[in-house]
Amino acid sequence: MSSRKFSLPTYLLALVFSVLAIFPFCWMALSSVKPLQELYSVPPTWLPQNFSFENYTNVLFSSNIPRYFLNSVVISFGATTISIFLAALAAYGFARFRFRGQGALQASILISQLLPTATVIVPLYIILGRLGLINTYAGVILVYLIHTLPLCTWMLIGYFRALPFEIEEAALVDGASRLLILFRIVLPLSVPGIISTVVYCFVSTWNEFIFALVFATDRTVKTLPIGLAEFTSEFNTDWGSVMAASMIMTLPIVVLFFGVQKLFVGGLTAGATKG
Amino acid sequence: MKRRRRWNQGYFFIFPAFLVLGVMVLYPLIDTVVLSVTDENGSYIGSRNFVQMLTSRTTSLATYNSIYYVGGSIILELILGTVAGILLDRHFVGRGIVRSIMLIPWVVPGTVAATTWAWMYHFEFGIINYGLQSLHVISGPVGWLTSAELVKPSLIVVEVWKMFPFVALMVLAALQGIPASLYEAARIDGATFYHEVRYIMLPHLFGILASVSLLLLIWGLNGITIIYAMTGGGPANRSLILPIQIFKEGFESFDFNRAAALSLVLFIVLFAVIVIQVSISQKRHGAANE
Structure with a gap:
């Protein structure tokens, strides 16, 4: 209920909690569209380099x-x-x-x-x-x-x-x-x-x-x-x-x-x- | 009132639901008691199943693990959930989006949370090992789910991630019940945000946090999903908690009688905790009303 001025800690905390809550979900989504050889590479890639739906076709058809x-x-x-x-x-x-x-x-x-x-x-x-x-x-x-x-x-x-x-x-x-x-x-x-x-x-x-x-x-x-x-x-x-x-x-x-x-x-x- | 005359129709309406619950809950409960004092042929053997279960080393390990896992999870869930709830009660741009995002862990199915975190914890290709190594927190990859020391804390992280949004939601709902005049009065007296939290919010949250922790305790002691899907109770039973032990006793060793004895003990302990918690909170409630 505290309607005060712009407060940096509030925004920082909101950001931290949001990232904590959503990161595993995002990581799941990103991993699901990476082909296997990219998934099993060190160091891991953040965003998919070779975007592919092969995991989905695997799951859906075999x-x-x-x-x-x-x-x-x-x-x-x-x-x-x-x-x-x-x-x-x-x-x-x-x-x-x-x-x-x-x-x-x-x-x-x-x-x-x-x-x-x-x-x-x-x-x-x-x-x-x-x-x-x-x-x-x-x-x-x-x-x-x-x-x-x-x-x-x-x-x-x-x-x-x-x-x-x-x-x-x-x-x-x-x-x-x-x-x-x-x-x-x-x-x-x-x-x-x-x-x-x-x-x-x-x-x-x-x-x-x-x-x-x-x-x-x-x-x-x-x-x-x-x-x-x-x-x-x-x-x-x-x-x-x-x-x-x-x-x-x-x-x-x-x-x-x-x-x-x-x-x-x-x-x-x-x-x-x-x- | 017109309603009084028709009291018997009430039974007609609730009968089907109670028939189902009677068959599916009451009967199994009674049957558990019978199973627990008999052997596999159905002959009465007194307390032998109980003695065997309670003196086994696995049971004491599972009890220790359960207290560690459930206790640790609840404490962290309450702290994080309260902070998040207070945060979501404040006005800031994008609050609606943050509220929706924070619900995601709670909405995601337990098995999905388990598989996703298992992938993030992966020894070779997991993002957690990579991230912590890049930040020089750890020098080499860590087996989060295979190390005897780390497996319980690692699982607690997943459990807390999954459940703290529920606490936050309940805290938020309770905070929204605080009349604005209380804050206004406090502000006239020169109260800071810290004072508001300390003297208005936290006292107000006491009741809801007590009932939430009871729920978390019951869910925690029922919560097979995350542990079973991630480690199956391993390595070497280091993450074996009581419900998983009951499950394994019954459906892996097929010893229904000993499984029943152990479930009965768990039920009695849980029931005692519920009774104690409810009577304490009623006493406090009564004292507050005087």
């Missing part, structure tokens, strides 16, 4: 990455859609009704978010194994709901509570059912909130690593994070392809995020400012 990309899209879309649907119902229940045990149930939603992932992996593996859901889209999506469902519910409760009740009351008087009200009035009114919830959900499933490592070990369901880790851990790492694959994996997220940045940051920090 690796599993396109398939993993498809898997990631299917799984993230699936988990996001189901989470939003179930979370909208639950959030509406919490925001608009009073019932016994409400406080405890609402708190338990938050607590399940705090659970260490490592704790539930083993039993989940056994359950999914029994249901025959290991290495299936359905299995991975189901597991992802553990993370996304509580978070989406929590975010949506906030958005729904902020809506005035009067409009719904009018519809109730006209004899509309609660379910109809949720889908025809409440959801359309909270579109900004839904968008930020969707983005958060999509990004967190897109980036998820531990569950995918356990429950998606087959080529047909492996997601991008696993594919990428595989690339690097192989003995002879093709760093050019790794950087190209990293770019391919990051770009959708960055575009999505900055497309709705205003909405998102507002939604995430709304609770923090109130406290």
Whole structure:
């Protein structure tokens, strides 16, 4: 809030932080368009001397990455859609009704978010194994709901509570059912909130690593994070392809995020400012 | 109120979500307890799994590594995040761009952060070794991820890079909640920027930093991604932290029972920390309200 005159330390510090934050990302982008012999040269070049897309063609035409990309899209879309649907119902229940045990149930939603992932992996593996859901889209999506469902519910409760009740009351008087009200009035009114919830959900499933490592070990369901880790851990790492694959994996997220940045940051920090 | 009459409909709305969470969270938790006190054939063996896990040298090494890694990361994230948050709250030309740029590390997927930093740390062709040699900070290339002494600090750098923007965002949000009149009053009294930070901002940030550090602790103790993708816990277990040990015990040695015992211990410790932290912050909150 300090609106003072031009201050050199502020600009210097802003510059240092910006460079720190963006440099690895830039280095990844630059490395991805350098041919291998340039990548493996000492001293390294800053800007690409022989600009080339060969790493990208490698990744796109002679690796599993396109398939993993498809898997990631299917799984993230699936988990996001189901989470939003179930979370909208639950959030509406919490925001608009009073019932016994409400406080405890609402708190338990938050607590399940705090659970260490490592704790539930083993039993989940056994359950999914029994249901025959290991290495299936359905299995991975189901597991992802553990993370996304509580978070989406929590975010949506906030958005729904902020809506005035009067409009719904009018519809109730006209004899509309609660379910109809949720889908025809409440959801359309909270579109900004839904968008930020969707983005958060999509990004967190897109980036998820531990569950995918356990429950998606087959080529047909492996997601991008696993594919990428595989690339690097192989003995002879093709760093050019790794950087190209990293770019391919990051770009959708960055575009999505900055497309709705205003909405998102507002939604995430709304609770923090109130406290 | 009209709402009271329809209390039972509330259950109908929350039921599907709780069904999923019950099956996917509650049941596995109970199952973990059962697994931890049985052997691979399912017969009850009391505390043998716990004794075996808690007395193993690997567990004590992993505990030490976890405290080192998570503790070191949190301290640096809080310091850097607070400085960055205060910076982003000040008015300067290009602030919007700087805010967007600072979000990048947090948005970039964890595995991508891991591979990119692994490339930058590369022994022969890494930009970090080259840069530090050009600046004469080091005389020869350093094996950042293969040296027993350097592997943890090197990984902490990546973790801090990834997470400090989150702290900055939370600090920024809290700072924007401070009424401008407070600063104006302070300035009339001749307060410098240092005074504003020391007597207005930092006291105001206490609550949010406490809850942020709790979140960072939980995420840190869950955070397999960066370490697993960069070193897999090596060299010689020097970067092995507890969640990776649980993972390896379960899915590399296929000893589900011992993995369950160890996860239960981790869960109890974490739960205790959460309870202590919440009760302390409530006490402080209560004291502040009096």
